[in-house]
Amino acid sequence: MTKPTNTTSxxxxxxxxxxxxxxxxxxxxxxxxxxxxxxxxxTNHKDIGTLYLWFAFIMFLVGGAMAMVIRAELFQPGLQIVxxxxxxxxxxxxxxxxxxxxxxxxxxxxxxxxIPMMIxxxxxxxxxxxxxxxxxxxxxxxILLGSLFMEGGGPAFGWTxxxxxxxxxxxxxxxxxxxxxxxxxxxxIMGAINVIVTIFNMRAPGMTWMKMPLFVWxxxxxxxxxxxxxxxxAGAVTMVLTDKFFxxxxxxxxxxxxxxxxxxxxxxxxxxxxYIMILPAFGIISQIVPTFARKPLFGYASMxxxxxxxxxxxxxxxxxxxxxxxxxxxMEMFFMFATMLISVxxxxxxxxxxxxxxxxxxxxxxxxxxxLAFIVLFTIGGLSGLMLAITPVDFQYHDTxxxxxxxxxxxxxxxxxxxxxxxxxxxxxxxxxxxxxxxxKWHFWCSLxxxxxxxxxxxxxxxxxxxxxxxxxxxxFADFNQWISIGGFAxxxxxxxxxxxxxxxxxxxxxxxxxxxxxxxxxxxxxxxSPAPYHTFETPPVVK
Amino acid sequence: MNxxxxxxxxxxxxxxxxxxxxxxxxxxxxxxxxxxxxxxxGVTDISGQVYDLHxxxxxxxxxxxxxxxxxxxxxxxxxxxxxxxxxxKFHENVKVEIAxxxxxxxxxxxxxxxxxxxxxxxxxxxxxDMTVLVTGSQWKWHYQYMDSDIxxxxxxxxxxxxxENRYEKGQNYLLEVDRPLVIPTDQKVRxxxxxxxxxxxxxxxxxxxxxxxxxGFINEAWTKVNEPGxxxxxxxxxxxxxxxxxPIVVIAKEPAEFDAWMANQQQIKQEAEAEELRLLAMSMSxxxxxxxxxxxxxxxxxxxxxxxxxGLKGVFPALKGSQIATEDMQAHLDIVVNGKAGTAxxxxxxxxxxxxxxxxxxxxxxxxGNNTEEVVQPKDVNAFINGQ
Numbered sequence: 001m002t003k004p005t006n007t008t009s010x011x012x013x014x015x016x017x018x019x020x021x022x023x024x025x026x027x028x029x030x031x032x033x034x035x036x037x038x039x040x041x042x043t044n045h046k047d048i049g050t051l052y053l054w055f056a057f058i059m060f061l062v063g064g065a066m067a068m069v070i071r072a073e074l075f076q077p078g079l080q081i082v083x084x085x086x087x088x089x090x091x092x093x094x095x096x097x098x099x100x101x102x103x104x105x106x107x108x109x110x111x112x113x114x115i116p117m118m119i120x121x122x123x124x125x126x127x128x129x130x131x132x133x134x135x136x137x138x139x140x141x142x143i144l145l146g147s148l149f150m151e152g153g154g155p156a157f158g159w160t161x162x163x164x165x166x167x168x169x170x171x172x173x174x175x176x177x178x179x180x181x182x183x184x185x186x187x188x189i190m191g192a193i194n195v196i197v198t199i200f201n202m203r204a205p206g207m208t209w210m211k212m213p214l215f216v217w218x219x220x221x222x223x224x225x226x227x228x229x230x231x232x233x234a235g236a237v238t239m240v241l242t243d244k245f246f247x248x249x250x251x252x253x254x255x256x257x258x259x260x261x262x263x264x265x266x267x268x269x270x271x272x273x274x275y276i277m278i279l280p281a282f283g284i285i286s287q288i289v290p291t292f293a294r295k296p297l298f299g300y301a302s303m304x305x306x307x308x309x310x311x312x313x314x315x316x317x318x319x320x321x322x323x324x325x326x327x328x329x330x331m332e333m334f335f336m337f338a339t340m341l342i343s344v345x346x347x348x349x350x351x352x353x354x355x356x357x358x359x360x361x362x363x364x365x366x367x368x369x370x371x372l373a374f375i376v377l378f379t380i381g382g383l384s385g386l387m388l389a390i391t392p393v394d395f396q397y398h399d400t401x402x403x404x405x406x407x408x409x410x411x412x413x414x415x416x417x418x419x420x421x422x423x424x425x426x427x428x429x430x431x432x433x434x435x436x437x438x439x440x441k442w443h444f445w446c447s448l449x450x451x452x453x454x455x456x457x458x459x460x461x462x463x464x465x466x467x468x469x470x471x472x473x474x475x476x477f478a479d480f481n482q483w484i485s486i487g488g489f490a491x492x493x494x495x496x497x498x499x500x501x502x503x504x505x506x507x508x509x510x511x512x513x514x515x516x517x518x519x520x521x522x523x524x525x526x527x528x529x530s531p532a533p534y535h536t537f538e539t540p541p542v543v544k
Numbered sequence: 545m546n547x548x549x550x551x552x553x554x555x556x557x558x559x560x561x562x563x564x565x566x567x568x569x570x571x572x573x574x575x576x577x578x579x580x581x582x583x584x585x586g587v588t589d590i591s592g593q594v595y596d597l598h599x600x601x602x603x604x605x606x607x608x609x610x611x612x613x614x615x616x617x618x619x620x621x622x623x624x625x626x627x628x629x630x631x632x633k634f635h636e637n638v639k640v641e642i643a644x645x646x647x648x649x650x651x652x653x654x655x656x657x658x659x660x661x662x663x664x665x666x667x668x669x670x671x672x673d674m675t676v677l678v679t680g681s682q683w684k685w686h687y688q689y690m691d692s693d694i695x696x697x698x699x700x701x702x703x704x705x706x707x708e709n710r711y712e713k714g715q716n717y718l719l720e721v722d723r724p725l726v727i728p729t730d731q732k733v734r735x736x737x738x739x740x741x742x743x744x745x746x747x748x749x750x751x752x753x754x755x756x757x758x759x760g761f762i763n764e765a766w767t768k769v770n771e772p773g774x775x776x777x778x779x780x781x782x783x784x785x786x787x788x789x790x791p792i793v794v795i796a797k798e799p800a801e802f803d804a805w806m807a808n809q810q811q812i813k814q815e816a817e818a819e820e821l822r823l824l825a826m827s828m829s830x831x832x833x834x835x836x837x838x839x840x841x842x843x844x845x846x847x848x849x850x851x852x853x854x855g856l857k858g859v860f861p862a863l864k865g866s867q868i869a870t871e872d873m874q875a876h877l878d879i880v881v882n883g884k885a886g887t888a889x890x891x892x893x894x895x896x897x898x899x900x901x902x903x904x905x906x907x908x909x910x911x912x913g914n915n916t917e918e919v920v921q922p923k924d925v926n927a928f929i930n931g932q
Binding site for chain 1: 581582584593594616620624625632633634635637640641644652655659660663706708713715716717718719741742745747753754755756758759760763764777778779780781782783784785788856857858859887
């Protein structure tokens, strides 16, 4: 790989570069506004990446605050703090915010920051659309959160919004819910188109498909999944809208419809959605592990093929969310076997990471600590997923806290831990300074311990028979629920450490770092200066 | 040094979580009763098979976890720079990669056979000895014995005061009902499961039966209980505000005892019908109607319209001071008896007796300052129903 030619001073910050580099203005006929308008009008992939990441972080805290309400109510049996109707709104909006507001925008933010830098492109292919796909998001979530203040409250039917609970039996805020999901979907589709077009057209000379970093590969596949399934979600919410307000009967047997059809449509979106939230995480871990093991990824090609297999299989397993709906037995068997099959490529990934560490020269910087925690805890979530795939046993697990434990292991200690690993890994590249390592370690250890106190006992209460989505429970679950709530509060508080750390980093506190930052890091993003200048690779590098 | 502490702590953290799970399950098998940690074995052949499958899967998962995490921790310990490890250069090895694709696949096939066998047995609802129609509605269950005319609603019996922390909570808090379903042991009982409104899910863990109740469709499940006893379950699908408050209780009796119970139910039913006829000829006093009406209201109506009649703004309408409860009485009777299509308002005509309907309508028209002074008698309700 050659060094890019357009580097400015290593110490230049984004603002410095804008002020000091007059050449910059010759390339762009418009002046970049300062202050607030810079962020509103920006078409720069790094600015938009930052916006996405901050937005995701704020949503993570908002959705987390709702989880705190849930855990406070469940601290003891009986109703203490909120009423059941509001409790249901909290579980619903917590889920929607965490999926569509925290995890997905965080990955899109990472894609914006990293994909152009990793493939040697000057920016995303469609910068104005990029701006728009971000800026409609705050409106989507303002509508969703605003609906909580309507008469009768916001959506209270679970993030899965099963009909007819979400149609005939919901209040009028459903209209706002549908509108906001539509906006989120449009934003995701535009983001996905941008990723695909950028990767297909803007790779630097020599950056062949099988040289692309795995983060780029996993995001490319994720983007195809998004384009395939977000329109299905849009269809589902539209049918809910017309069933509720315009007299159609898609999901109403009295008019010739079928409520179970809703679940088929929803999960045809919903299952690939699960992989949308985990494939980029696989990419991140596949970048971080080789860096700190100082050894190339064991099986690059097999990782790419495994990712593609998972993506393809994700389209034929959706009904494993619906084993209790009353399917014919041969359908149950098909979906059981297809689901079990997914563990093969997923296993390949975990084995690859372990083989990469094997006989490496490992060090344990903060990103690596998060990556290792990811591998162990995600695998626990994956193994409970394998148990859930077994239909006869799933009848017992389904809709209990065992499921809640499973998907929080894959989403919190999976997706979210990978996002934190990514932030710690690339933050020094973004700001040019090393973050506060002491705080970062506090954040890691507090999160690791509390997240297990929070989610591990959920396996037990689930197996013992506690249904999910209930505001009150019988007495035998009281002890574990108290532990779970304590873990929840501690995990919530631990994230404030992260907030403090990121604010410090954005205010340019800390030691300046070298271009490569981590001595074992490889890839184009480590060849450019730290902090990354506002514009990179205006002349494409040549990848050998 | 700092690094070493990190590694040790990290390894310990994971090992304790994994071993806590294993240890907890092992300890649990010693105390089979009152399990709070593991799936229960239940009281049917099927639930026993499901439990065995669960333990098989769990064991396989623990073994996989120990092998994978073991390899990882060995390399974390041995292959780290602070011990002077130099990185090897190897990557890609076709044999290894084929092995770790094929071996998991074989393990899956090994799991698939017993799983498919149990599944086929569970879904075989043919040749039942008796059939019960289970209907969910917000937020109660209705049981109808298909071979007789016995049918009844089953509501949660836990007092509101316990939920609101004003009374001490009983031992079966949230898991007790006013009328449990009664079934015979050693007979194949088939359940036909459906719903009147939203989707519910009928779940009794001891039978390993969980099946969704879909409005407009009928699902099938079955059980054959080996041990007489009382078994508790809950609704398992989010069905609105009081989803957490619709428990299931099933009593399994020896066939002879079950037959005696059934005969007794027939007799009670006949007596109740005679009582209804008697009531049609006489009038009840305002006080009797009001006190009975309050009871009926709290059991059947208060979940939505609230005990104070104020409803939930934007979700469930208020009755206090409402047009329906203070003006045209025929309209009031109509909505109570027939429900309102497209809303959560159910048709109570088929759930409540004439006496109960009369009492609750009288109550609604005179409680919370709705002082219409109007009295509805069972015969008025009867006239309304026959006249429509």
